[in-house]
C-alpha cells in the first residue's frame with residue numbers, strides 16, 4: 089500500500105518523522121513536502137496528496153498542519169476525498185471503519201509524536217466495514233455530486 093503525505097510549515101517536522109515511521113510500518117511513501125519552516129499555504133499541500141489519490145498513485149493520504157483543520161477543509165473539496173481531522177485513536181479507527189476516510193488529518197500543534205504514530209498506525213491498519221455504513225458514505229458522495237456545478 090502506498091501512502092501520500094504532506095504538511096505545511098506548521099507540520100513539517102512532525103511530517104518528516106512520520107515519513108520514517110510509516111516506512112518502518114512497511115508502507116511505501118509519497119512525500120510531497122514541505123521540508124522547511126518557510127511559510128507555505130496548506131491548500132497547496134492538500135492538493136498534492138489529494139490529486140495523488142485521485143490519480144490512483146497512492147491509496148491513502150496523511151495531511152499535517154498546525155491544527156489539521158485547514159488541511160481537512162481543503163482536502164474535502166476534492167472529489168472522492170473523505171478527510172477526517174482527528175486527535176484521538178478512537179476517531180482515527182472509526183474514520184476508517186464507519187466513514188471510509190481516505191485522508192487522515194491532524195495538527196502538529198495539537199498532538200505530539202507518539203500520539204501521531206498511534207493515529208497513523210490505527211488509520212492504516214483499519215478497514216471500512218461497509219454494510220449500513222456504505223449506504224451513509226454513498227449519501228455523502230451523492231451530496232458531492234449534487235453540488236458539483238453549484
Ligand code: RB5
Nearest residue numbers: 098153154155157158159
Ligand atoms: C499556519 O499558521 C496554520 O494556520 C495552519 O498550519 C493550520 O493550522 C491551518 O488550519
